[in-house]
Amino acid sequence: MKRNSFWFWIFPTIFALVVMTGIRLVSDTPTGYKFWERPIAFNLIEFASAIIIAYIFQLIIYIFLKRSSCKTGKLSFNKLLLEYLYIWLIGVVIVNPSLVVIHYFTNDPPGLDDFVIATVIFSLFLIIVYSVFRGKLILDAYVAEKLQTQQVKNMQIETELKFLKAQFHPHFLFNALNTIYFQIDETNETPRKTIEKLSELLRYQLYDVNHPVYIEQEFNFINTYIDFQKTRMKDYLQHDVAFDQQLRNQKIHPLLLFPLIENAFKYVGGEYWIKISARLEINCLIFEVSNAIPHAIEQKSKKGGVGLDNLKKRLDILYPDKYNLSTSKANDVYVAKLIIEL
Structure with missing residues (x-):
């Protein structure tokens, strides 16, 4: 979920309303208490506080998952589970103290059952939120990887086509160099060596570079190029x-x-x-x-x-x-x- 999207900014409000309504229904239904009939100020305090907490928590999830998005390709079920538990622990540390503050302002001291109900409902809805955020990151990473793979394939095809087109000219150049080489008198050693070095450079660039090579081969090519340049300098x-x-x-x-x-x-x-x-x-x-x-x-x-x-x-x-x-x-x-x- 992107920060500039509509759902990024509206989702915490929906999440807070659903969680708070769920907590109220689960805790009040057995006693027959109807929370919507109590003073509106109490409901406003609870729901406003829940919304603020939801936005803070969403920001924490966003930052945490954004930093770990580079590891998307290395994720496993165990890592996802640990990641969820880590976020859940942060959420519990935020939710339970906030519950004490909310109950303080509504003159309703929380009991053990309030903490249990709040933690259980929060955990269930957190699964949905975490799945949406993490699933979006995994999908984006998968699409980006596919696009990059396709880009590499397209480049390889384009390179192969250019290579096939270019092969006609090098054969002519090799033949021309070979002709010039034998036209130079054997006593004139310097130009003959220069042509030999040039032929070696061309041969490597045309025929020996269609796949990864040993770095030693690259350095042999570099040394040949240095020898070729030294004839000029x-x-x-x-x-x-x-x-x-x-x-x-x-x-x-x-x-x-x-x-x-x-x-x-x-x-x-x-x-x-x-x-x-x-x-x-x-x-x-x-x-x-x-x-x-x-x-x-x-x-x-x-x-x-x-x-x-x-x-x-x-x-x-x-x-x-x-x-x-x-x-x-x-x-x-x-x-x-x-x-x-x-």
């Missing part, structure tokens, strides 16, 4: 790569680390260095890329380019609520950090 670039061996047998969706590497090579300047590190901490991949940037050039005001935007979209779908991507710039150093729960 020659000896100017200083780079440091640290790879935690505990990550070797861990798997990840492919090409999620590469955009940060590509971004570093694109904007590196100044002292011309890049540092790359990957480590495993509490079942999380901590991947960090830092690079020197030119001192005189002002950085663009926008947060990131197309590559980083696409990376965030992929992470949202592949690792929802299981990643953190942050970037920062200080003292002519740009740092990108990605944390993924494996």
